Amino acid sequence: MSGPLQQVLSRAASLGGAALGKLQHTRIPGVGQASTTEPAEVSAARWRAVTVYTDDLAGPFPELDALGSDLEVRMQAAPGGRGTELAARFHGSPTTDQIGELRAALRRTKQLAEVGEVLRVDPQPHGTRKATPQGAALEGAAARAPKEGVL
Amino acid sequence: MKAAIWAGVNEVAVEDVPEPQLLNSHDVILKISKTVTCGSDLHLIGGYIPAMRAGDVLGHEFTGEVVEVGSGVQKVKVGDRVVVPSFVACGKCWYCAQELYSLCDNGNPDPGITEGLWGQSPGGCFGYSHAMGGDAGSHAEYMRVPYADVGCFLVPDGVSDTRALFASDSVTTGWTGAHLGGTKPGDVVAVWGAGAVGQMAARAAMLLGAEQVVVIDRLPERLAQVRRHIGAEAVDYSTTDVVAELRERTGGRGPDVCIEAVGMEAHSTGVQGAFDQVKQQLRLQTDRPSAVREAIRACRKGGSVFVLGVFAGMVDKFPLGAMMNKGLTVRGAQQHGQRYVPEILRHMESGVLTTEHLATHTMPLTQAAEGYRIFKEKADGCVRTVFEPGS
Numbered sequence: 001m002s003g004p005l006q007q008v009l010s011r012a013a014s015l016g017g018a019a020l021g022k023l024q025h026t027r028i029p030g031v032g033q034a035s036t037t038e039p040a041e042v043s044a045a046r047w048r049a050v051t052v053y054t055d056d057l058a059g060p061f062p063e064l065d066a067l068g069s070d071l072e073v074r075m076q077a078a079p080g081g082r083g084t085e086l087a088a089r090f091h092g093s094p095t096t097d098q099i100g101e102l103r104a105a106l107r108r109t110k111q112l113a114e115v116g117e118v119l120r121v122d123p124q125p126h127g128t129r130k131a132t133p134q135g136a137a138l139e140g141a142a143a144r145a146p147k148e149g150v151l
Numbered sequence: 152m153k154a155a156i157w158a159g160v161n162e163v164a165v166e167d168v169p170e171p172q173l174l175n176s177h178d179v180i181l182k183i184s185k186t187v188t189c190g191s192d193l194h195l196i197g198g199y200i201p202a203m204r205a206g207d208v209l210g211h212e213f214t215g216e217v218v219e220v221g222s223g224v225q226k227v228k229v230g231d232r233v234v235v236p237s238f239v240a241c242g243k244c245w246y247c248a249q250e251l252y253s254l255c256d257n258g259n260p261d262p263g264i265t266e267g268l269w270g271q272s273p274g275g276c277f278g279y280s281h282a283m284g285g286d287a288g289s290h291a292e293y294m295r296v297p298y299a300d301v302g303c304f305l306v307p308d309g310v311s312d313t314r315a316l317f318a319s320d321s322v323t324t325g326w327t328g329a330h331l332g333g334t335k336p337g338d339v340v341a342v343w344g345a346g347a348v349g350q351m352a353a354r355a356a357m358l359l360g361a362e363q364v365v366v367i368d369r370l371p372e373r374l375a376q377v378r379r380h381i382g383a384e385a386v387d388y389s390t391t392d393v394v395a396e397l398r399e400r401t402g403g404r405g406p407d408v409c410i411e412a413v414g415m416e417a418h419s420t421g422v423q424g425a426f427d428q429v430k431q432q433l434r435l436q437t438d439r440p441s442a443v444r445e446a447i448r449a450c451r452k453g454g455s456v457f458v459l460g461v462f463a464g465m466v467d468k469f470p471l472g473a474m475m476n477k478g479l480t481v482r483g484a485q486q487h488g489q490r491y492v493p494e495i496l497r498h499m500e501s502g503v504l505t506t507e508h509l510a511t512h513t514m515p516l517t518q519a520a521e522g523y524r525i526f527k528e529k530a531d532g533c534v535r536t537v538f539e540p541g542s
Contacts, residue, residue, distance in 0.1 A: 053245040082245050103263075111257050114243040116223075119297060120174040121260045124287040127156035127166035127206035135204050141264060142204075142281040148263030150270060 009136040016137030017144035044094050047074070048102050048151050049087035050110040057084040057113055063105040064088055071102070086110070100147030107146060153540065154208045155290035155519035160198035163520045168208065171287060171295035176223030179299040181215030181233070185316045186289040187510070188526045188536045190346050191461040194415055195280060196523065200463050202264065202282035209519075210290030210538075211237040211277040212320035214312045217303065218293070226300045232312075233303040234496075235296055236488025237320045239275040239286060242301035246274075253485035258298075259284040268464070273485060290519060292540045304492045307500045316537065317347060317506035318495045323488035324459055325351030326495060328410045329359055331484060332457035336360030341397055341406035341449060343442040345373035345385070347509045347535050348459060349412035353383045354504060356408070365400060367393055369418070372532040380508045389420060394449045405451035413442040414460030427467075440466040447473050447481070458483035509535045516540040 057075060064073055073088045088106060090098055111118050129135060158164040171180055189212055194200050196209075217231045227233070240247050240255035247255050258274025259265065264282045265272040278288020287294065296302055306315040325348050334340055340356040342349045345368035353364045364383040368374055374385035386396055397406060418424065418441075427439040446456045447470045456479055474481055498504035511534045514522050522536035 051245065053243065053248060107262070111241075115177075115241050115257055115298075117175055117177070119239075119241075119257060119260050121285050122174075123169070123172065124285060124295075125152070125154060125168040125171050125208055125291060125293075126204075126287065127154060127158070127164065127168050127208070130159070130205040132205070134201075138202060138204050138281060141202075142261050142285060145261035145263035145281075149266030149272065151266070 008133055009131055012133035012136035013140030013143075016140030019137070019141065041093060044099060045089065047087040047089045048099070048106055049085050050106045050151065051078045051083050051085050052110050052113045053083040054113060055081075055084065057086060061086075061109050063109045063112070064102075067098070067101060067105055070094075100144070103149060103151045104146045106151060152292040153516055154287075154292070155210065155516060155538070156205075157195060157203045157207050157209055158205055161196060163196060163209065163523045165517050165519050166206075168206075168291070170293050171291075173219060173221045174295065175297055176221040177298050177300065178221040179217050179224055179227055179296050179303065180219035181213075181235070181294050181296055182218045183213055183215040183289055183291060183294055183540050184232075185312050186210045186213040186291075186516070186538050186540065187316055188523060188538075189320060190348070190414060191279075192523070193527055194461060194463070196527070199415060200280055200282065202280035204281060207278070207280070207285075208287040208289075208291050209278050210288035211279055212316065213277075213289035213294070214306065214316050214319065215289075215294065217299075220299070224299050227303045231303065232306045234306055234315045234318045234492065235302045235304070236323055236486060236492060237276050237279075238273075238485060238488060239277065239284060239297055240301055240489055241298050242489070247301070247489075250487060250490040251484075252301075252487045252489040254487075261285055276485070290516060290538060290540075292516075301489055304496065307496055310496060310499045311507070313510050313537065314499050314506050315496070317351065317509060318488075318492055318499065320486060320488070321347035321509065321535075322351040322355070322495050322504065322506065323491050324348045324486040325353070325410075325412070326355040326491045327484055327486045327488075328352045328412065328457045328459040329355035329361075329408070330491070331482060331487075332408045332410055333455045333480070334359045334361050334408050337362045338407040339363045339401050339404075340365070340408045340410065341446070342366045342383075342410045342412055343446055344368060344412035344414075344460065345370065345377050346412065347506075349410075350377060350381050350509070351506070352410045352412050352459060353377065353381050356410070357382065358498060358503065361408075363400070365397065365406070370529060373534060376508055376534065380505065393445055397449045401451070405449050405454065407451055407454050409446035409450045409454065409456045410459055411442045411446050411457065412459045415439060415462045440469065444468065444470055447477075447479060450477065450479055453478045455480045455482070457481075461485075510537045512536040514538060515542045
C-alpha cells in the first residue's frame with residue numbers, strides 16, 4: 001500500500017472515530033443527544049450509570065478499579081425490581097478519553113455481572129476489505145463504539 | 152469457507168473467507184443448511200444503511216446443524232438441527248426478562264453507534280452492519296451463534312428445514328407485529344406489504360383470532376399467495392384507493408390493527424412517491440414512509456399501527472396530527488424472536504402455519520449475486536431466494 005494512501009486511510013479511521021464522538025453532542029433535532037445543551041465541563045462531571053439486572057450486585061469491580069482512584073462509585077436499588085443502578089464519575093475534570101474508558105468499563109461490568117463474560121465480536125469471518133476512506137472511517141467508528149454513546 | 156459478502160453499493164460477491172471461531176463460552180458454531188434473502192438486506196446492499204464494511208458476510212435468516220459448542224453451553228448439543236432468531240440476545244438482562252429480546256442490553260458490542268443515532272442501542276443482529284453489532288451473517292458454510300442456549304431452538308422432526316427456516320425471521324417478525332400490535336379475537340387487521348414478513352404477519356393475526364385480514368401490495372404473484380396460502384383478502388394498491396377500500400370493507404370504521412411490513416424503501420404512487428424518492432436521494436430524508444402514512448390514515452379511531460418494516464433515520468410528512476387526534480397507538484419493534492419461536496414451531500408442526508411457498512427460488516450459495524438480483528428486481532415471481540451452502 002502506498003504511503004499517501006495509507007495516510008488517507010489512517011486519517012479517515014481517525015475521523016470516523018471522532019465523528020462518532022461528536023454525534024452525541026449534535027444538536028440536530030432528533031439525532032443523537034439533542035438534549036445535550038449544557039457546557040462540556042458540566043456534562044463531564046455527571047454520573048455515568050448502567051442498571052444491572054440483579055438485586056445482589058456487589059464489588060469489587062476490577063474494570064472500574066482499573067481506572068484509578070479518582071473514580072467515585074455508587075450503587076442503589078433501581079425502582080420496580082429493575083435491579084441495581086451502578087454509577088461512577090471522576091473527581092475533577094476528566095478528559096474525553098477518560099469518560100470513554102468509563103463508558104466501556106461500565107458496560108463490561110454490567111455484562112460480567114449479568115452474563116458472566118464480555119461478548120466478543122472479533123475476529124469475524126470476512127471477505128476482501130477494500131482500502132477505501134469510507135471503510136476506514138467505519139472501522140474507526142466501530143473501534144471507538146464501545147467507548148461512545150449516551151452513557 | 153465460501154460466504155456471500157457485501158462488496159460495495161449494489162455489489163454482492165461470493166468469496167473464500169476464514170471459518171468462524173468460538174469466541175465466548177456461550178457460543179456454538181453452526182453448519183448452515185439453509186439461509187435466505189430478506190427485504191431488509193436490500194437496504195444494506197443499496198447503501199441506505201451506511202455501516203457495512205466491504206467484505207462483511209450477509210444473511211440473518213437461517214437453519215443449521217450444531218457442529219461445535221462452547222464450554223459454557225448447557226442445552227444445545229452437537230448434532231442438533233436448529234433455527235435461530237436474527238437478533239442476538241443474552242437472556243439475562245432486564246429486557247430479555249421482559250421477553251423484549253431484540254432490545255437486549257448485552258447483544259451489541261458496539262452500542263455507541265446506535266446510541267448516538269437513536270438515544271439507546273437495541274441488541275445485535277447477525278449480518279446487519281457494524282451499527283447492529285458486526286456479527287458475521289449466515290450466508291456462509293459455517294456461522295458463530297453467541298448466547299446459544301437462548302437463541303438456538305431445536306427443529307421438530309416433522310418440520311422441514313425449508314419450513315423452519317422462516318421461523319428465524321419472517322414469521323417471528325410478523326408474529327411480533329401481530330401480537331404487540333394488540334390483535335384480539337374478532338379484530339380486523341390490515342397489513343401493508345405481501346412479502347414474506349407481511350404474509351406471516353397476516354397469518355399470525357389470523358392465528359391470534361383476527362376475524363378479517365386484508366393484505367396490501369401491488370405484485371400479482373404475491374397477492375395470489377396471500378389468497379391461496381394465507382387465506383387472507385388481498386388488495387392491489389396500484390389499482391385501488393386503499394383507504395377507501397378498507398373503509399368500505401370495514402363498515403366505515405377502518406382496521407383495528409394496521410401492520411406496516413414494507414420499510415424504508417417503500418414504493419408508492421403519484422406525487423407522494425416522487426416526493427419521497429427525491430428527498431431520499433438528496434438525503435433530505437433517509438427513509439421513505441408512504442406505507443406508514445397510509446396506515447395511520449386508514450386505521451380506525453383508537454386503533455393500533457405497528458411499524459415492522461426496517462427504518463433507520465428520518466422521515467418527512469409524518470401525520471402526527473392524525474395520530475394524535477385519532478387516539479392511535481403507534482408502536483414498532485424488531486423481532487422478539489426468542490419469545491415466539493417455540494409457539495411458531497408448534498404451529499408449523501401441526502400444519503396450520505406453512506412457509507414453503509415463500510421459497511420461490513432455491514440455489515447454491517455460490518449463486519448469491521444472481522439470487523439477490525432476481526430477489527431485488529422481483530423477477531420471475533421471486534418472493535425469497537434460499538441459498539444452500541452445502542450444495
